[in-house]
Amino acid sequence: QVQLVESGGGVVQPGGSLRLSCAASGFTFSSYGMHWVRQAPGKGLEWVAFIRYDGSNKYYADSVKGRFTISRDNSKNTLYLQMNSLRAEDTAVYYCGGNSGYDSPFDYWGQGTLVTVSS
Amino acid sequence: SYVLTQPPSVSVAPGQTARITCGGNNIGSKSVHWYQQKPGQAPVLVVYDDSDRPSGIPERFSGSNSGNTATLTISRVEAGDEADYYCQVWDSSSDHEVFGGGTKLTVL
Numbered sequence: 001q002v003q004l005v006e007s008g009g010g011v012v013q014p015g016g017s018l019r020l021s022c023a024a025s026g027f028t029f030s031s032y033g034m035h036w037v038r039q040a041p042g043k044g045l046e047w048v049a050f051i052r053y054d055g056s057n058k059y060y061a062d063s064v065k066g067r068f069t070i071s072r073d074n075s076k077n078t079l080y081l082q083m084n085s086l087r088a089e090d091t092a093v094y095y096c097g098g099n100s101g102y103d104s105p106f107d108y109w110g111q112g113t114l115v116t117v118s119s
Numbered sequence: 120s121y122v123l124t125q126p127p128s129v130s131v132a133p134g135q136t137a138r139i140t141c142g143g144n145n146i147g148s149k150s151v152h153w154y155q156q157k158p159g160q161a162p163v164l165v166v167y168d169d170s171d172r173p174s175g176i177p178e179r180f181s182g183s184n185s186g187n188t189a190t191l192t193i194s195r196v197e198a199g200d201e202a203d204y205y206c207q208v209w210d211s212s213s214d215h216e217v218f219g220g221g222t223k224l225t226v227l
Contacts, residue, residue, distance in 0.1 A: 035216065045154075045162065045205050047216035059214040062120070095161055102209050105152035105167035112161060 002026035002108050004096050009113030016086050016117070022079040022096030022110055030054075030074040033099050035106065036081045038092035038115075048094070049081065064090075086117045121210035123219035130225045131196050139222045141189040141206030149208045151189040153182060156221075157202045165204075166191060193224070201226045 008020040022034070036048040049070040050059045058070055069082040079096050093112040099105060124142040131137040141151060151169050154162035164173050166182040169189065179194045193200055206219040 037216075037218075044203075044221040045156075045207075045218040047218060050214075050216065061215065102211070103150045105164050105207070106154070106162070107164065109161040109163075 004098065004108055004110035006094065006096055006110045006113035009094065009115045011116045011118060012086055013119050014087060014117055017082070017084045018086065018115060020081040020083065020094055020096075020113060020115070022081075024077045024079065024098070024108075027098070027108065029077040029098075031100070032108075033101065033104075034070075034072060034079045035097045035099070036068075036070060036079075037095045037097055037106075038090075039095070039112075040089070040092040043092075046092075051079070083115070086115075088117050091115060091117045120213050120215065121208070121217050123206055123208065123217055125204075125206060125219040125222045127220070128223045128225065130227055131193075132227045133196055133198060135196055137193040137196050137200070137224055139191045139193075139204050139224065141191070141219050142187055143189075143208065143217075144187060146187055146189050146208065147185045149184075149210075151182065151184050152207045153180075153191045154205045154207065155200075155202045156205065162205065196224075196226055198226050200224060 003025045005023045035050045051070045067085045071080045095112045096110045097106040098108040153166040155165045156162040165180045169184040170182040181192045183190050203221045205221045
């Protein structure tokens with residue numbers, strides 16, 4: 001069955017860095033656009049970043065542009081999010097998700113990994 | 120940037136019909152997707168492309184989209200439908216995915 005498993009979350013100080021991973025299985029990862037979506041405690045969903053199936057296009061929310069970098073390794077069926085210059089407002093559960101095209105719904109979601117930015 | 124507006128909360132008695140709206144400028148020209156999220160869980164797709172249902176989603180869930188408003192309709196509401204619901208579109212002008220702020224459905 002389809003699985004997306006996030007890892008790499010934890011507690012980090014403001015200004016620090018963290019790298020999230022999302023391991024995919026059960027579907028053709030290399031054919032899917034992949035996203036990171038986050039949810040601050042008690043808040044709604046916020047889209048963070050997207051990478052095209054072949055890695056050729058990447059888009060970012062204004063709130064993370066210049067600080068976060070999305071990447072993927074199709075040979076390892078793995079999605080990444082490098083997060084630098086972290087702020088308290090980046091504290092959230094980070095979900096990875098996949099869809100088959102720009103207008104398409106998120107067919108697959110991971111269970112999320114919690115990132116806490118605190119001194 | 121494109122903004123989607125949802126009511127923070129909707130309340131309905133069991134067996135009645137719940138309607139959750141999602142407002143956006145000319146949203147009728149976009150494909151709208153709806154997700155259900157229960158506490159501590161990842162979102163689950165319940166309606167896609169305005170009005171289609173994924174396999175396994177009850178027929179009680181339906182959607183429509185026209186003008187400046189998309190609507191998720193849940194008929195014969197059950198206690199198990201209590202959750203947060205989010206609408207979502209792709210904004211091609213900014214190359215951003217956009218989520219609505221979410222609506223908490225309470226079953227009285």
